[in-house]
């Protein structure tokens with residue numbers, strides 16, 4: 198069955214976000230020849246349209262208008278509802294980002310339909326079926342939708358991007374002017390210098406077992422020894438809550454999801470809500486003094502020991518590598 | 519002023535993975551033996567946010583609402599013990615097995631019926647299904663402004679300011695009352711009730727409303743029959759990882775052996 202899919206895109210100066218490209222790739226597969234529409238809001242969206250077509254969009258709804266440059270949910274929602282009314286999609290996809298978390302439910306409730314948040318797979322199997330982790334990562338649920346359009350927010354790396362070979366297609370201007378009661382007073386962006394946590398091939402993650410913020414200095418030394426072009430540092434929620442490391446580096450269900458080649462959990466117990474953010478890593482190493490720690494159960498390799506001895510030894514071993 | 523805190527009772531999210539079981543025929547979680555259900559963590563934090571404002575402003579009534587079974591009284595009593603004033607349990611056979619849409623619908627009708635609500639406090643997500651949509655749903659259904667994932671909430675001169683946690687930063691927004699906010703753990707720990715408060719809360723009566731007490735609803739709109747999201751399957755993903763514990767008499771030996779393994783696997 199053909200399906201019309203609509204994607205709410207995100208972009209910045211360097212182009213469409215990786216997840217938007219992945220969603221376009223996924224949508225092409227799901228649509229089986231139906232339309233793949235991309236919605237782009239804010240100044241510069243026009244410049245992204247070629248990239249959108251190349252990544253699989255067949256139609257692009259655009260509001261190249263600075264009033265969308267800051268994410269104001271009511272304004273964005275009105276534009277999306279307008280695009281959706283024109284497009285009549287079977288499925289609306291958003292990223293599980295700060296924007297998608299906010300917009301997904303709003304759009305669904307406005308359209309009197311259902312939204313599934315944080316999906317990791319979407320399939321056409323006698324109707325649309327979405328899979329999402331729940332119960333802190335302990336379980337997976339598969340849902341279908343009774344109403345159309347189905348709305349889903351999707352986790353990064355759930356689909357592969359594609360190259361459609363097209364560079365052009367139909368663009369449609371969105372022209373709505375919605376009121377908003379919400380005003381933004383202040384925004385502090387945390388700009389990561391160098392390697393981003395979600396892009397790093399190696400993630401070193403510290404937990405409450407470090408015993409204090411100094412533990413992260415030691416992990417930083419390990420990152421330096423491996424190479425800061427390869428290794429980035431994350432933290433468990435417990436360590437963030439204690440103020441030992443910035444919240445923006447929290448890995449897990451309510452933080453960031455990372456899928457590196459190698460994930461090293463250092464003095465992290467490996468609670469299901471933590472593993473929800475790193476279980477997609479290719480290999481996991483646990484360093485923990487408690488051999489019963491849950492993290493060992495998901496790991497390929499483990500070192501049982503005090504991190505205060507193991508990490509300095511590892512720094513030396515990496516340096517002489 | 520009148521605040522509402524939405525509180526859900528859930529299976530304890532700290533249940534060890536080994537005790538977490540699913541009845542795959544019924545697509546249900548099997549309650550772990552000896553582990554009592556709890557107030558969803560972020561809802562205690564939502565209550566904390568409301569209570570901090572009450573302490574500042576003085577003249578505030580806080581009503582805690584839960585949609586659930588009779589047992590959800592315990593979640594309500596916990597928020598009453600923290601300092602909320604009144605409890606409201608939305609309980610009816612017709613409400614059972616609903617989804618997030620029906621939950622937001624029933625909660626929003628209850629809030630409408632209370633009539634004079636200035637602010638609604640929810641958790642960022644209930645720690646059972648980890649969905650994070652009911653707060654936004656209530657706001658949408660009641661046509662109220664809403665800010666999600668707050669780490670600080672203030673009310674001043676008829677407006678609510680919320681400092682929000684974004685994936686890559688923070689943002690402060692301001693909106694006129696009435697408004698809905700969802701809060702996150704960055705707000706801080708919920709207060710721990712004193713024994714005397716727990717005893718007082720135990721004695722407080724909790725009002726109960728069923729389907730007939732709420733307007734605009736009928737059996738087709740709520741519970742199982744109102745669901746828009748059908749649960750097709752619930753299962754525990756299998757993990758095929760078999761950990762290899764790295765040997766070594768000393769930390770140095772362990773570290774050298776690990777680095778050798780990583781080289782062998784072409785990771786380094």
Ligand SMILES: Cc1cc2nc3c(=O)[nH]c(=O)nc-3n(C[C@H](O)[C@H](O)[C@H](O)COP(=O)(O)OP(=O)(O)OC[C@H]3O[C@@H](n4cnc5c(N)ncnc54)[C@H](O)[C@@H]3O)c2cc1C
Pocket residue numbers: 333403404405406407432433434435436447448449450451452453463464465466467468469470471474484485486487490502503504505531559644645
């Ligand atoms: C709804 C919900 C969402 C959540 N979201 C997240 C999330 O996004 N991210 C997240 O991380 N958590 C999240 N949590 C919290 C999660 O359940 C755990 O509480 C948290 O991950 C524990 O952090 P930790 O492993 O650092 O601390 P702990 O559980 O305290 O573990 C510390 C570990 O360090 C080890 N240790 C102690 N000293 C040493 C030493 N000297 N050397 C080596 N090892 C040592 C201990 O053996 C222990 O295993 C969430 C919880 C809920 C309910």
Ligand SMILES: Nc1ncnc2c1ncn2[C@@H]1O[C@H](COP(=O)(O)O)[C@@H](O)[C@H]1O
Pocket residue numbers: 523524525526527558560561564583584585586618621625639640641642643644645647648649650651652653
């Ligand atoms: N059954 C319920 N009763 C009361 N409040 C609820 C219920 N379900 C969800 N909520 C509120 O909505 C928030 C988000 O829930 P959810 O969308 O299910 O993740 C929770 O933290 C609660 O504040």
